Amino acid sequence: MAAAHTPIDTTFDIVDDLLHGLDVSDDQMARINGHLARLLADDDVLRAVRLECGIAQKAVASELGVTASAIAQLEARSLDTVQLGTIRRYFDALGYELRVSLAPSESSTEAGDDPLSGTAHS
Amino acid sequence: MSAYTYGCCLLPKLREHQAPGRAWPRVICESVHVIEMRIIRSQRFTDSLRVLQGRDPRLFEVVAADLRYLLERRRDAQLPQVRFGIAQSAFADVMGEVRSHVPGEQAFVRTLFAMPTGDRVCALLVMGDKNAVGGAQGNTWYDRAVPIADEIWRAIAAAEGY
Numbered sequence: 068m069a070a071a072h073t074p075i076d077t078t079f080d081i082v083d084d085l086l087h088g089l090d091v092s093d094d095q096m097a098r099i100n101g102h103l104a105r106l107l108a109d110d111d112v113l114r115a116v117r118l119e120c121g122i123a124q125k126a127v128a129s130e131l132g133v134t135a136s137a138i139a140q141l142e143a144r145s146l147d148t149v150q151l152g153t154i155r156r157y158f159d160a161l162g163y164e165l166r167v168s169l170a171p172s173e174s175s176t177e178a179g180d181d182p183l184s185g186t187a188h189s
Numbered sequence: 190m191s192a193y194t195y196g197c198c199l200l201p202k203l204r205e206h207q208a209p210g211r212a213w214p215r216v217i218c219e220s221v222h223v224i225e226m227r228i229i230r231s232q233r234f235t236d237s238l239r240v241l242q243g244r245d246p247r248l249f250e251v252v253a254a255d256l257r258y259l260l261e262r263r264r265d266a267q268l269p270q271v272r273f274g275i276a277q278s279a280f281a282d283v284m285g286e287v288r289s290h291v292p293g294e295q296a297f298v299r300t301l302f303a304m305p306t307g308d309r310v311c312a313l314l315v316m317g318d319k320n321a322v323g324g325a326q327g328n329t330w331y332d333r334a335v336p337i338a339d340e341i342w343r344a345i346a347a348a349e350g351y
Binding site for chain 2: 075076077078079080081082083084085086088089091095098099100101102103106107114118143
């Protein structure tokens with residue numbers, strides 16, 4: 068004898084906000100936003116800038132003469148593992164010039180030691 | 190011993206097609222049009238979310254953040270939070286899952302959603318703890334949940350014209 072078929076509830080609603088109708092405290096919302104901020108920050112800088120520019124991976128790929136798949140792989144990598152020249156070319160394709168700045172950290176300044184500037188603090 | 194910090198900044202480049210002598214080049218991101226997304230919640234999903242909030246507030250917060258990440262990044266959302274293309278689904282090209290987990294906890298929450306090409310709608314269909322049904326490594330939960338998600342999405346698509 069076949070088991071009785073239980074109908075699946077297929078009702079739905081359309082909402083402006085994911086959490087609409089749920090009782091979420093301000094503290095809880097702050098923690099949710101904190102989690103989200105970390106996720107978006109972790110979601111690599113390259114992708115974030117491209118999304119801000121509203122440019123598709125395919126367009127960047129075309130500009131650089133590579134496949135869209137290669138761009139996707141590049142964006143998924145940690146910046147620590149990507150050559151600076153590659154990052155520079157990527158941003159150039161987005162229409163930006165990458166400039167790297169270097170400054171003594173606070174601890175170095177306090178120690179009065181700045182060999183790269185050629186002038187030691189007295 | 191010295192320590193240095195470094196930073197990077199991005200400056201818009203003067204393109205060849207831009208007028209010579211212009212003091213500052215056009216910023217190419219100035220006219221981005223953001224397409225509104227329609228969020229659809231199945232009653233089944235909403236009930237599960239409400240139960241989760243009551244039982245495990247910490248996990249609920251992580252799930253809510255992961256879902257918001259999907260809504261923010263849409264088709265650009267990435268693993269480990271989001272996976273597109275649920276092979277078991279009759280709508281494999283539309284169906285995806287949001288993967289939520291708190292380190293050290295037993296639950297591996299999965300939320301099946303449908304996001305048709307165009308990024309204009311995201312339907313949150315079925316949520317559950319994969320680990321509670323057949324273990325974290327197996328496909329038992331999907332075997333049960335995907336047909337349900339398919340049926341709900343079929344009903345939504347028919348009603349809303351997707």
